[in-house]
Amino acid sequence: MVGDKGWKKWLVISFFLLPNFIGFLVFIGIPILTSLGLSFTKWDLLSTPEFIGFDNYKGIIEDTEFWSALKNTLLFIIAYLPTVLIVALGIAMLLNKNMKGRAFFRAAYFIPVVSSWVAVSLIWKWLFNPAYGLVNYFLSWFGFVGPDWLQDPQWAMIAIVLTSVWKDTGFVMVLFLAGLQNISETYYEAAEIDGASPLKKFLHITIPLLTPTTFFILIISLINSFQVFDQVMIMTEGGPAGSTTVLVQKIYNHAFRYFEMGYASAVSWVLFLIIFIVTLIQNRLQKRWVDYEQ
Amino acid sequence: MNSDVTVVTKKQTTQPVISLNKRKWLKKIVFYTTISLGALIMIIPFLWMLSTSIKDQGETMTLPPQFIPETITFINYAQVAESFPILKFLFNSFFVAVTSTLGQLLLCSMAAYAFSRLHFKGRDTLFFIYLATLMVPMQVTMTPQFILMKYLGWLDTYQGLILPGLFNAFGTFLLRQFFLGIPKSLEEAAFIDGASHFRVFFQIILPLSKPALATLAIFSFMQSWNNFLWPLIIVSNQDLMTLPLGLSILQGRWATDWNLLMAGVVISVIPILAVYLFAQKYFIKGITLSGIK
Numbered sequence: 321m322v323g324d325k326g327w328k329k330w331l332v333i334s335f336f337l338l339p340n341f342i343g344f345l346v347f348i349g350i351p352i353l354t355s356l357g358l359s360f361t362k363w364d365l366l367s368t369p370e371f372i373g374f375d376n377y378k379g380i381i382e383d384t385e386f387w388s389a390l391k392n393t394l395l396f397i398i399a400y401l402p403t404v405l406i407v408a409l410g411i412a413m414l415l416n417k418n419m420k421g422r423a424f425f426r427a428a429y430f431i432p433v434v435s436s437w438v439a440v441s442l443i444w445k446w447l448f449n450p451a452y453g454l455v456n457y458f459l460s461w462f463g464f465v466g467p468d469w470l471q472d473p474q475w476a477m478i479a480i481v482l483t484s485v486w487k488d489t490g491f492v493m494v495l496f497l498a499g500l501q502n503i504s505e506t507y508y509e510a511a512e513i514d515g516a517s518p519l520k521k522f523l524h525i526t527i528p529l530l531t532p533t534t535f536f537i538l539i540i541s542l543i544n545s546f547q548v549f550d551q552v553m554i555m556t557e558g559g560p561a562g563s564t565t566v567l568v569q570k571i572y573n574h575a576f577r578y579f580e581m582g583y584a585s586a587v588s589w590v591l592f593l594i595i596f597i598v599t600l601i602q603n604r605l606q607k608r609w610v611d612y613e614q
Numbered sequence: 615m616n617s618d619v620t621v622v623t624k625k626q627t628t629q630p631v632i633s634l635n636k637r638k639w640l641k642k643i644v645f646y647t648t649i650s651l652g653a654l655i656m657i658i659p660f661l662w663m664l665s666t667s668i669k670d671q672g673e674t675m676t677l678p679p680q681f682i683p684e685t686i687t688f689i690n691y692a693q694v695a696e697s698f699p700i701l702k703f704l705f706n707s708f709f710v711a712v713t714s715t716l717g718q719l720l721l722c723s724m725a726a727y728a729f730s731r732l733h734f735k736g737r738d739t740l741f742f743i744y745l746a747t748l749m750v751p752m753q754v755t756m757t758p759q760f761i762l763m764k765y766l767g768w769l770d771t772y773q774g775l776i777l778p779g780l781f782n783a784f785g786t787f788l789l790r791q792f793f794l795g796i797p798k799s800l801e802e803a804a805f806i807d808g809a810s811h812f813r814v815f816f817q818i819i820l821p822l823s824k825p826a827l828a829t830l831a832i833f834s835f836m837q838s839w840n841n842f843l844w845p846l847i848i849v850s851n852q853d854l855m856t857l858p859l860g861l862s863i864l865q866g867r868w869a870t871d872w873n874l875l876m877a878g879v880v881i882s883v884i885p886i887l888a889v890y891l892f893a894q895k896y897f898i899k900g901i902t903l904s905g906i907k
Contacts, residue, residue: 329734333728334730336811347777347778349747352755355757415647428657431890434890435883438859443663446662446779446872447659486655490656491901495901550842554862575756585754592750592754
């Protein structure tokens with residue numbers, strides 16, 4: 321650095337870095353280590369923590385509620401991810417054309433994204449109302465009698481997935497739009513000269529050149545959907561009959577309802593491990609399908 | 615090759631012009647219908663929210679549902695405001711979102727400056743540790759953070775709401791990437807003229823980084839405004855609740871009074887929508903730049 325020596329240099333570094341670093345240490349670094357430590361203890365916040373080794377982790381394996389929370393989280397992801405990807409890609413393809421009112425449509429699809437999850441959940445809870453909700457009223461036009469969505473264990477998760485797809489479509493769409501705009505027109509022009517059909521152009525140009533974007537979206541959506549919580553908490557609180565209890569709901573219940581800090585920490589580390597492994601696998605697999613040719 | 619081309623042109627010319635035009639129109643109609651249906655699905659829930667919020671309770675239970683109520687009433691808003699400190703919720707949301715945004719901008723940009731422009735031993739290792747923590751979900755840190763708040767006596771305080779959110783590595787990472795792209799020669803000239811690091815930071819780096827700062831600002835604001843889990847954990851006093859948390863207790867009280875609930879939801883959605891419509895460009899840019907919710 322120009323002209324800085326010894327203590328003066330460290331003074332400059334401290335000025336810039338220390339405020340952030342201390343906060344980072346206190347609110348992120350130490351809590352991560354504490355949580356790992358706590359996961360080997362039994363602690364109700366009042367008594368002194370009791371070291372119990374791997375008992376929490378053993379407990380998790382035997383905890384049927386944990387497995388059902390994991391199953392529910394996976395069910396959510398399996399239903400949510402492909403749906404949101406396909407719907408958002410479809411809309412992005414449509415909006416990528418030069419058209420009238422593009423700004424309006426973009427804004428419309430984006431409004432749910434900026435609204436809070438709590439607001440969105442409440443609106444949809446009202447829409448899913450079995451007697452006076454719009455969803456069942458709409459279904460009645462076609463002669464269907466809609467279920468009591470949020471009170472029926474068979475439908476509650478589907479309702480949460482639909483709400484989530486509705487809220488996140490605009491977000492994923494914007495990412496896809498950015499990806500589409502990076503594809504050079506020359507590819508399509510060349511294909512046109514060869515007489516390729518729109519379907520062929522989509523399958524052989526758009527899809528391959530969009531794989532980096534898709535990979536990125538998959539990674540962040542997957543990480544986010546393992547942490548699904550707000551909509552569940554507001555719409556069903558994990559019910560009915562535990563049919564929508566997801567992993568984070570389980571962590572929340574143990575930590576802040578039953579005050580089992582050790583057990584909650586252990587579950588949160590299992591959640592981290594799952595996310596970590598899934599991300600690693602995705603990274604490994606990316607070579608097989610992600611096309612960085614551009 | 616040559617014959618191929620002639621075949622294609624022949625095909626096109628044999629088709630009557632009118633049918634081509636018709637097909638074009640049909641395509642257009644299908645296209646706009648699809649896209650408008652989609653937009654309707656996005657907007658109707660919000661219109662339904664608005665309409666419910668100006669109905670009396672009896673009218674929320676009519677079949678078929680009515681979009682424009684027979685008697686329009688704003689009494690729901692008054693009643694929500696009377697029974698709940700909803701203006702206080704609004705203020706708390708604003709206060710928390712604005713302070714954490716400003717705080718993050720300052721703290722992250724300073725740290726990013728150190729990580730991109732200053733040289734010291736262990737810098738890159740430290741930065742790698744910062745980055746690694748991004749993989750850890752907030753559920754891992756929330757329990758110890760809650761315990762820390764409890765021992766500091768910060769449950770039900772503004773600092774408890776604001777401070778822990780200021781220090782995630784994302785902002786530092788985003789700004790560092792941007793700072794790295796600013797040419798070194800700019801600051802070298804300033805140093806030769808005798809400028810200090812503070813001047814370079816405030817008068818060269820920050821002004822040049824407006825797009826990145828705007829992106830981070832939008833993100834912190836939106837995240838803080840919509841945050842539910844952290845306030846849920848540490849706030850129990852109504853006077854400190856932010857809007858999402860306030861709404862959730864509204865729902866506890868008025869589980870079936872949808873007109874009142876929706877009035878509350880309208881109050882919470884309008885400000886963030888206004889901010890969005892005002893800064894649309896940055897929202898979209900921010901999302902594409904970082905892709906983090």
